[in-house]
Amino acid sequence: MTPAIRAAALPGLLWAMAFDEKGCGRLLEPDEGLPDLDAFGSGFLWLHVDLKTANLAPLIDAGRVGPRALAEAVFRPDEHQRVTVEDGHVGGVVADLARPGAKPDEAGRLHFVMGPRSLVSGRRGPAESPDATRASAEKGQPIASPVLLLETMVGYVVASMAATGQRLSDEVDGIEDRVLDGRVRDDRRRLGPIRRSAVRLHRQLLGLAAVFRRLEEDDAAERLHGPTVATAARLAQRLDALDRDVNALAERARLLQEEVAARVAEESNRQLYVLSVLSALFLPPTFLTGLFGMNVKGLPFADDPRGFPFVIGLCLLSAATTYAIIRALGIRPPRG
Known part of the structure; x- marks a missing residue:
């Protein structure tokens, strides 16, 4: 018989939970021995470890984590x-998703080996x-x-990803409403993140769905208990549906980015048109004022008391002529 291993003897063990035949879970005390899964009875054991500090060698050597090659490859x-x-x-x-309070959208990984009466899981981050x-089990x-x-x-991973996707979708909806109303602000900067x-999120879902599709289609899975394959099929379908929604969200964000960029470029062109027209209107008057402002002899109207109003009239006439030329050439402001 394999000697009993106590929970306290496993460095890095975060918790050990034993489930009875009714599925009720109970946390094992540190000085309590781990159940012998080879013994007669029902129920199963869940071990969760911190892979940064864990030493799973005693469990692997005792055959508690499944085949040695499989356990060593997974962990x-x-x-x-x-x-x-x-x-x-x-x-x-x-x-997996990081625990709330970690960096936004931080991706994690959940390592696991599942047997007929055990599940050993581990992670390297929160x-x-x-x-x-x-x-949930404690409740x-x-x-x-x-x-x-x-x-x-x-x-729980899928629910967290779905909640993240819904939050992003709500933000995109708000930006889309403002764009349609013509109230473009700093939305292009918000659409990037x-x-x-x-x-x-799509990358995580794609990899996660591929894992369960492979499990569903694996020839070796035919020798597993039926619920395992059925569970893999349910999860794969759920992940595929969520991935389609996330893909559609990413495409909406891309199209909105392009539309916002077009609106910003249109507004910039309109402002450049106004500045160009103003520059063209003031160019002839500026030339005239510079001409009559030269400090040389022989300037016309230098001694005429009506010289200033005449020069002002010339400036206005030159601006009006410039504007007429602009209209005659068909130069129009950009339209939305």
């Missing part, structure tokens, strides 16, 4: 999303789904199997 520092099936165990790395799942939510435990954790967040 290594590689953060690429993937899934592997071996000897009735499923190991993988999937996307992740949201394990903490949320633990809180009495029944979780009947490791498959449902994994589905619950991934469900929104589009960047949507693209990051």
Whole structure:
């Protein structure tokens, strides 16, 4: 018989939770021994570790984490999303969102090995789904199997991603309303981070959906318990639907960026037109005032008391002539 391993003897173990046959979870005390999963009975065990400080060698050597090669591959520092099936165990790395209070849109990774009566999960940074799942189990939510435990954790990830997508969609809706009303402000600057967040979310969803599609289609998965494949199919469909929404959001943000840029360019052209017309109108009067302001002999109207009104009249006439030429040439302000 494999000797009992106590929770306190595993460095980096964040918690150990035992679930009974009814799916009710109970946190194990540090000095309490981990249940022998090879013994007769029902229920399962959930271990969650901090992979930065954890030492899983005793569990791996004792065969508590599934096949050695699978466990060592899953818990290594590689953060690429993937899934592997071996000897009735499923190991993988999937996307998770950082705990609230971390950097916005920060991506995390959840490593796991799932067996018939156990789930060992780990993370290298603050992740949201394990903490949320633990809180739900402590409040009495029944979780009947490791498959449902994994589905619950991934469900929190999907819900967080969906909430992030909804928040981004609401921001895009507000910007779109202002653009349609012609009230373009600093929206182009706001659309950049929104589009960047949507693209990051799409990448996470794409990888996460691919993991569960591979699990659903893996030939080795046929030897697993039926609910595992069914769970993978449900999650893949849910992730695909959310990914389509996020893709549509990113495309809306891109089109709005182009429209806002066109509106800004149009407003700039209109302002340049006004400045150009003003410059053209003041150019002849400026020339005349400079001409009559030369300090030389022989200037006309120098001694005529009506010289100043005459020069003013010439300036106005030159500006009016310039304006008439502009209209005759068909130069018009840009239209919206």
